[in-house]
Amino acid sequence: MDNIQESVVASREVPAESETIEADVNGQVIKKNGKFLNETPMLDELENGPWPSFVTGLKEMAERNKKPMLRGVMDQLEYSYQTKSGYWKGGLVTVKGYGAGIITRYSMIKDKVPEALEFHTFRVQPAPGFHYNTKMLRGLCDIWEKHGSGLIALHGQSGDIMLQGITAEKAQECFDELNEAGWDLGGAGAGIRTSMSCVGPARCEQACYDTLQVHKKVLDAFVGAIHRPERNYKLKFKFSGCSNDCVNAIMRSDIAVIGTWKDDIQVDKEEVKAWIEKKGMDNLVNNVITRCPTNAISLEDGEMVIDNRNCVRCMHCINVMPKALSPGKERGVSVLMGGKNTLKVGTMLGSMIIPFYKVDTDEEIENFIELAEEIVEWWDDNGLDHERIGETIERCGMKQFLEDVGLEANIDMISAPRDNPYYKTEY
Amino acid sequence: MDNIQESVVASREVPAESETIEADVNGQVIKKNGKFLNETPMLDELENGPWPSFVTGLKEMAERNKKPMLRGVMDQLEYSYQTKSGYWKGGLVTVKGYGAGIITRYSMIKDKVPEALEFHTFRVQPAPGFHYNTKMLRGLCDIWEKHGSGLIALHGQSGDIMLQGITAEKAQECFDELNEAGWDLGGAGAGIRTSMSCVGPARCEQACYDTLQVHKKVLDAFVGAIHRPERNYKLKFKFSGCSNDCVNAIMRSDIAVIGTWKDDIQVDKEEVKAWIEKKGMDNLVNNVITRCPTNAISLEDGEMVIDNRNCVRCMHCINVMPKALSPGKERGVSVLMGGKNTLKVGTMLGSMIIPFYKVDTDEEIENFIELAEEIVEWWDDNGLDHERIGETIERCGMKQFLEDVGLEANIDMISAPRDNPYYKTEY
Amino acid sequence: MTYERTWQTIESGPHEYKEALHPVVLKNYGKWKYHEMLNPGVMVHVGESGDELFTVRAGTPRQDSVDLLRRLCDLADKYADGYLRFTVRNNVEFMTPHKENIEPLIKDLEEQGFPVGGIGPLVTSIAHTQGWLHCDIPATDASGVAKSVMDSLYNDFKEWKMPNKVRLSTSCCSINCGGQADIAIVIKHTRPPRINHDILSTVCELPKAVARCPVAAIRPTTVNDKKSLMVDEEKCIVCGACFGACPAMEINHPEYSKFAVWVGGKNSNARSKPSKMSLVADEVPNNPPRWEEVNDIVGRILKAYQVGGKPWERMNEWIGRIGWKRFFEETELEFKIDMIDSYRHARASFNQSAHVRF
Amino acid sequence: MTYERTWQTIESGPHEYKEALHPVVLKNYGKWKYHEMLNPGVMVHVGESGDELFTVRAGTPRQDSVDLLRRLCDLADKYADGYLRFTVRNNVEFMTPHKENIEPLIKDLEEQGFPVGGIGPLVTSIAHTQGWLHCDIPATDASGVAKSVMDSLYNDFKEWKMPNKVRLSTSCCSINCGGQADIAIVIKHTRPPRINHDILSTVCELPKAVARCPVAAIRPTTVNDKKSLMVDEEKCIVCGACFGACPAMEINHPEYSKFAVWVGGKNSNARSKPSKMSLVADEVPNNPPRWEEVNDIVGRILKAYQVGGKPWERMNEWIGRIGWKRFFEETELEFKIDMIDSYRHARASFNQSAHVRF
Ligand code: SRM
Ligand code: SRM
Ligand code: SRM
Ligand code: SRM
Ligand code: SF4
Ligand code: SF4
């Protein structure tokens, strides 16, 4: 029990009547009224109801592993619930050679909750597609419980495994063990960030490219930029196998890589028939034909006919009839850029920048990585502090961006040509 | 012929071989080679082709009425065609008590074309709906030919009758005669402008309010503001009887008054049947039902059923079946604000400000005028120089505008509630 | 020869209109029941009373003469009881309850060179502007362009060949007094203004010109010891706003002021919401007196729309259905990088989706 | 007790994934033919090879413990050959070719308190954020809100009651790390930051805080002879951007930091283009530990959508069809003037048409 530090019970509003206290040899309180944890009446309310409760989970683990940090954190959280205020402040804990990957937290009320003094988080990059085997995960759990609190979030909204609750002192050792087991830290600060990819070809018939492989290769290429953040601001990639966009790439990433296809939708005529027989013609009309955004589907002599020239690869008809329809065979990705959340400019959705790019062979992926590097470099040169790349493109103009990074202008980049004459051509 | 001034033939690039010249007692050239006008070879190209030619019209009139100003203007215009440049500059000619209504033009090349020295235009307000009787128009022609060139544009893009070509000296006398005949000048400069209204209830079954009457009353109320421009910039009203918007009010006016209705579309069931019988069911489905922007029309047991709650008063179904369908009975106007053309901000379409307002009785129209006055006053107070009211509203915010002029916020004003949290409520 | 006033001005506003209305109009005022288009030049409106009112529409040059107007009055007197009106697109309309007058009226109109048509799904008259004839800032002559284009579209005015109404406009500077339209032909300057320092100090209120620039590209400077202005050409978006405020900001140029063609402006609310027009061709020569290059482009656009549009589809709705890529293909126009918006609300026009046609 | 390093860091990036894939996955990798949803917790993917792979999905609290994770590993060993994955919405998935394992796996999951469901047209797990548990700028505890809301929506996770997928998110400040969603529950500050002048000079890089403000509302000033900042409250849009840069710009407040509810965020491209979410309720109390007011609003929105939506219609598409007016009526929410956009591209959201529903 060498990671139990000298500490006192947090002073809190809850009245404590006739307590029984148990302590270890160092005077460290282990149990009060038969419990390791202090009372947390407000949090306990969250143990009610059928949905799995993080409070129950944390309490259970804390009562077992008796990490004072967990008790401190529960105390502080209870206090936050009572006062409706947060009490963490930042700092800078890192591991050797890295400038990011650990979100540092010190308690602002350490006098009240000394056990919560430090509560840093490791952002650990997941395997692409969030695929694991139990060996990997058990190993992770063991290392983590050894050095940290045992609290894990699967996953953070950027895709990291978040190992939550470690002290600065333990960080390097814990990291080394994790790294030896094949894990690496993710991004934070003004750098490239951790990415995520949809389940992709591992299980999904809609995947138009190998999301897992491309995720791995692209992020590997930027690994230094992830660990040593020195950009204007954060930059995120996300990888979705098709335009259903199951990783929300369009909104949540600066560079969204979304699967698509160039040729015709594959139609299994027998299965179309079978579908219609089973579900009915009304269903075909109401749920497929009339829902195509460009009216590219029509009914001709009782058969469903797709005008592929007008199909915008929205996925809807394929979603409804997955057995009968599939994406075409000439597959690749569309790249959309500039997605981000609300801060300062309001939510931005990514915009189509590259309508089609093949990423099947190593060479194609390599080319894509080179392009991405060029784009990031452009942003390094042209961006302002705390400006996401979508904002930079908007400020400098799409034309400037395209010309600088050597991309061809394409009508698919816009919903309509400009409605004002305010530009200057060469003269 | 007392309005013929001493003058010389414009020196122009066109070579003049063996001319015969005729002159009046003052030495004023009247005919050259048997023609009053000088040669205008480029303009003459516009006499070809089947569409009526303004060149032919001008030449014909000039040869008859022999106004030197017309000859000068033709000479200058020919010179413009040759040099691809314009040669008019502005100035300020007015009539007594008025600060606007005459567009003043002096030639920048008076040495070349002295006969074109002055070429001012009277903007004369039309009768609402552009309705005339021949007595009115003949009178107008007579006065105009007496004092001016005889050139008339019917109508200017803002709706004025444009009497084009008068000298400063003649302006007051000409105006007085016009005014005695019931005509008044229109707007120019930073003031309220001339308006136009669609043919309206005079001939159109779709008119949801009396466009002619409201046009007349509103413009009468602002008559002083039209003649003495002292606003930030121009402000235009336009009046369309329904949302077909036959006067382009949404784009071309700061305050667009567009007819609408509140209750259900009137359906003549017999005529619907007759229409279907005549045109066929396919036609109904393809051209009416599927074209309703909100899918508010459906086919039920072969009958066309309108879900009036979802009807957005787009007019389409009524346009296609004018005999069978008509706007509802509870009629009034929607008021849209902020339309204008390209300058500086790009084309702006007006935005819905008042979804429904009744303008049937004198009192209702009076109320509308009061509201309009309040709105203009708000713009006087809040606008910047050369800023149209739509720009002012955009800059100050719709909320500020609505609160200041005492209008109620309404969901119909927007296509969707805000997508960013960046506002401050009372606290 | 000075004129002595005897008349006291009456600020009477718009002319009275009741006296301008045909008795049948007055009787059925606000009580029309429906209309029918009989042919591209004639429609009939039927009142609740059962009264019929026939309208005959014809094109004019807009830049009319008193002679022309008197001739129209003669026709109105002869066939329409002395009443006539003009449409918002400069067509003349004769309204008469006398069915028998229609044929002879049309005959007279055509004989006098007024094309009868303009009603229904067709190309009606072009909305156009002042140009070299009168304006102080034009780079072309809109009347001439309108005449040339309408010559080419003469039959399109007289026949129902289009899916729906087609509105055209042409304007002699980017300000575009002609308004947006299904197809708009508008001057587009391509070079920043050259400053005429000789006249600037005498013709220009300097701060006003500086304030007029939407991108703050104009700065005060001194030239030959006189206060003047200079333009930061990097910043300048060649909008021409300064020229309207100051004639010394010479943006007009015989070569560098070209034409641009725009499509898809729609002001009506029928079906789709009104939409703004989009740029589809620029650097089109400004070539008087017949502007063949402009004419050619307009012709190609109309042809494609005529062939591809479904009934009631306006230009923008047709393009919305087939997509812009195909629009450029079918009109053989070239999509250029400058057609991607770069101005204030540019982001709103980006394709913020993975929707893409190949 | 200082630690001596023996390991040389390998910057290995994302963990290797091949070893994490089930043999049946590897065999059919990229060669799946179709899938079928068997019930709200189970789907099957069929390969071109004919192989079947069953997926069982279950909810987790996301803020997990090693204990919980080890239990999931036990289940994976027992029923899924030692493989498991997580979804982007924190659900756990067991993929197995062994059909016979499904029932006992579900039984074990449910017994251990993991609700099985989340597949298909229903409400899946909430994407949520750090909150008071870890973040340095939160105004609430997202995990608590998520737990409370999912308690209410427990059956909605387990049954196909919705027209289409429903995604929820909740975030503890306006930054909204939880992302947009069909329904998003996000903190909205309502009062400009109060400046803590005591700590400002020690915790804040002043120019950075000034630069962070999108509306230039922050100005340098001097307080008690120390450099400090002040906020122009007229200008301030209470965005909280300054607080992220400088902890002395105290914008969080137990009462003035409230909740707002947003609807219609859609990231998929299915049918309609992706759309941004819109504000439909603000000034909702931030009321731990059960946030009843938030829960009530979410419930009303879901109810209306459930009743009114057509199959495959996402939240925004349903609203697009019935119109916002009716959305407010049917959810009994109040449309307020502040819901009209006033920010940078506000004009784009105005109703630039005469289209109106009464
Ligand atoms: C004569 C006319 C064109 C025509 O041939 O029909 C015209 C001519 C001029 N317009 Fe216009 N505008 C005319 C209708 C319009 C319209 C159409 C309308 O009113 O429906 C518009 C678009 C709608 C709008 O109001 O935005 C229009 C938008 C402009 C603008 C740009 C305004 C803007 O905010 O975008 C200017 C520039 C300015 O005001 O500084 C302008 C300025 C001018 C000036 C005064 C140029 C100038 O600054 O010296 C032109 C004078 C020409 C002349 O010598 O007579 N004109 N102008 C039209 C007025 C005739 C009439 O009174 O009936
Ligand atoms: C006479 C005129 C109004 C006036 O007071 O002068 C007029 C008259 C009629 N319009 Fe119009 N419109 C007139 C200009 C317009 C304009 C404005 C313009 O042309 O500058 C528009 C808006 C154009 C736009 O969207 O940019 C306009 C959009 C419509 C529409 C909607 C068309 C659509 O589908 O978008 C209808 C409905 C229809 O076509 O049945 C309509 C329908 C009509 C009807 C059928 C109304 C009726 O029941 O009498 C009238 C005859 C139709 C025709 O000309 O084919 N009118 N109409 C104008 C004739 C212009 C001309 O000489 O060609
Ligand atoms: C497992 C997961 C991907 C992953 O790598 O983790 C996934 C898996 C599938 N998605 Fe997804 N989607 C997953 C998150 C998403 C997301 C993102 C999110 O939830 O944050 C979206 C975008 C949401 C949005 O628009 O904001 C998403 C939008 C879709 C759609 C489009 C739905 C629509 O009509 O708009 C489909 C098509 C469908 O439903 O048939 C789809 C279809 C599918 C299919 C049917 C694909 C397939 O053939 O296997 C998978 C099972 C469907 C299901 O869960 O009902 N998936 N899917 C994610 C499960 C989340 C969860 O645990 O509930
Ligand atoms: C942990 C996490 C929430 C969670 O509980 O899952 C999170 C937490 C924080 N986010 Fe985030 N963001 C997290 C995913 C996101 C996402 C979602 C995504 O990546 O898909 C977004 C929206 C997408 C985007 O990138 O815009 C997001 C948009 C932000 C922003 C606003 C960025 C913007 O430009 O709008 C900030 C503010 C900033 O960067 O200054 C921010 C800042 C923060 C900070 C660092 C607050 C701060 O400045 O101190 C939070 C640290 C909390 C902590 O104590 O750990 N976080 N943040 C997510 C990262 C975990 C992980 O690595 O997997
Ligand atoms: S994004 Fe497409 S490929 Fe990826 S999981 Fe979703 S449906 Fe499958
Ligand atoms: S994928 Fe979408 S756009 Fe293409 S045909 Fe199917 S429904 Fe239409």
Ligand code: SF4
């Ligand atoms: S705007 Fe409406 S009422 Fe006026 S003429 Fe056009 S269709 Fe008739």
Ligand code: SF4
């Ligand atoms: S007027 Fe327009 S919105 Fe209303 S029912 Fe007819 S087509 Fe639909």
Ligand code: SF4
């Ligand atoms: S478009 Fe320009 S040049 Fe032409 S009349 Fe209008 S302001 Fe003058």
Ligand code: SF4
């Ligand atoms: S043309 Fe426009 S952008 Fe250029 S200097 Fe003049 S006002 Fe400024």
Ligand code: SF4
């Ligand atoms: S939403 Fe705000 S408070 Fe919550 S984790 Fe993200 S940055 Fe922190």
Ligand code: SF4
């Ligand atoms: S809350 Fe936002 S708007 Fe207000 S001062 Fe801070 S950064 Fe500026």
